[in-house]
Amino acid sequence: MTFRALVTDQIAGGGVASRVDALGESQLPAGDVLVSVDWAGLNYKDALCISGLGALVKTYPHVAGIDFAGRVVESSDARYHPGQAVVLTGWRVGELSWGGYAQRARVKADWLVPLPKRFSTRTAMMLGTAGLAAMLAVNRLQAEGLKAGDGEVLVTGAGGGVGSIAVLLLARLGYQVAAVTGRPERDEQLTRLGAHRIIARDELLKPSGKVLDKEVWAGAIDSVGGPLLGEVLKKIRHGGTVAAVGAAGGANWDASIIPFILRGISLSGIDTVMQPYEARVAAWDRLTTLFVPTAFEQVLTEAGLEDLPKLAKTMLAGGIAGRVIINPRDPPT
Structure with a gap:
């Protein structure tokens, strides 16, 4: 099957450009778990990656997105099963390897955390x-x-x-x-x-x-x-x-x-990139007792893959407030 992804690639004369394209699962990098991405986040590192700044991305073409949440499609690791909700943050996903700005992501099982049952995938990316x-x-x-x-x-x-x-x-x-x-x-x-x-x-x-x-x-x-x-x-x-x-x-x-x-x-x-698995699980569990999604809706913005290049420029210019979450599933109507 094919799926939608924001692909960032180098262009003639230097620099990079991003476009929404159709990819096949065979184009995804190697990994233990295939995830259907429900939501991704927009972070400062993402803005740098989409803009070709900071020397974070080493190889092109590239799919950015340093955090995402979704459900397992298939897994060769016994810790995860189809339909299970998972969240990913860190491990330089979206920088050195492809990330969450796509409807599908394939990653190492060690990079994932089971999503606490009290959180939806949308709530997980409100936090990210x-x-x-x-x-x-x-x-x-x-x-x-x-x-x-x-x-x-x-x-x-x-x-x-x-x-x-x-x-x-x-x-x-x-x-x-x-x-x-x-x-x-x-x-x-x-x-x-x-x-x-x-x-x-x-x-x-x-x-x-x-x-x-x-x-x-x-x-x-x-x-x-x-x-x-x-x-x-x-x-x-x-x-x-x-x-x-x-x-x-x-x-x-x-x-x-x-x-x-x-x-x-x-x-x-405070390091979020290489944080050990146990500390991540403990932090996500504690967030379920403290975070109030309804209180945070006021500072939340939803966007799609097509919006990301413009949003990245705005973020780098200091124009983004609160948290932006990305829906990779629905193209504009």
């Missing part, structure tokens, strides 16, 4: 890599001893996928959340998700010129990186932890060791 990252970040803060009542927890990039989910999860756990965003039009939505107060990104980005500022936040989840992270670290309370999730604002900042040795703060990196 962003939701997994947010849950792992919350888990890290709690493992470091941060408790509700210890003080405000900062979430940067709160208008994006990771940030908005982190706001919701922390609020559900009883934390007071200060949400940082450069999109004032999202203030009301973030408040409805549970933010205690909203901080303008430009306000936090103003460099103080000091190595230490007044202690403000008990902890933070940072999905931005760059100079913003540098300013955040100066304002974390003694013994606090910052969970670093993303680098949309850059990979570098003017750093000082002083906040770490005088206040004993910690900077913890």
